[in-house]
């Protein structure tokens with residue numbers, strides 16, 4: 466992967482390329498942006514550039530050469546001088562101080578193969594304040610061969626003192642059309658309608674759009690959340706049994722990523738009801754109706770046909786929009802470090 470594989474962010478890339486060309490990289494970088502905005506790829510390319518052995522290439526192009534031994538190891542994620550630290554799960558405060566201590570303990574050991582040692586710290590929003598404080602001193606005065614590359618959803622979620630020690634880059638917002646073009650080019654195999662709708666609901670994140678498309682593939686193969694989502698939408702079960710039902714399906718290990726996937730699938734299902742309302746006349750010719758979740762709908766009665774028909778009777782457009790707003794709210798609360806289990810419980814009691 467090279468910088469030309471990152472979409473937009475021309476200005477950010479121009480600045481970073483300038484630093485690589487000059488051979489002078491600061492001791493700490495922060496890449497801030499929504500999940501799926503490309504910050505992790507930026508961190509990986511920058512780390513590769515820092516260890517790349519082809520100095521002539523770097524000083525001319527400001528990119529890693531991509532072919533030297535160091536670049537190949539970095540690409541395969543086996544370079545001994547690129548150390549990636551991230552939280553156990555995607556839930557708040559799951560990035561423990563023990564991991565930070567490991568970093569600090571190894572900090573002064575010289576690099577093995579390169580003349581730089583890179584610490585990529587992913588999703589710093591999950592790091593406890595104690596962890597951030599412990600790391601602060603290292604970021605303030607790192608050994609001359611160390612570079613920290615931090616990724617975070619939003620800089621509001623990290624300590625001011627950490628922010629002030631690093632060079633910050635905010636990832637560009639990516640428009641619906643840009644997401645569509647990117648997926649058509651790089652992830653062939655999805656239909657035009659599917660891509661268009663995923664791009665529309667992705668909120669500027671390629672990662673989220675790809676998740677939606679993959680969720681759709683998963684629900685097509687019958688896995689995903691199966692009848693659980695239909696159960697939530699079609700009945701008004703008592704919340705305790707609903708929660709127990711979810712727990713029995715593995716939700717007891719609930720983490721943020723899992724819950725985000727669940728909300729995305731639920732959003733797709735709710736969106737399908739709205740689409741079914743809008744395209745009522747087209748339902749006789751379901752090929753024209755771009756369902757994301759209930760995609761086994763057809764004239765002769767696929768397994769989702771009855772479900773959609775029942776949901777159409779249960780939901781007014783207003784009710785759909787209200788529910789959609791609630792899912793959106795609980796989904797974004799997750800970004801602000803709210804415990805996943807509590808988030809789900811309050812969501813269930815609110816719908």
Ligand SMILES: [Zn+2]
Nearest residue numbers: 517530533536
């Ligand atoms: Zn190289």
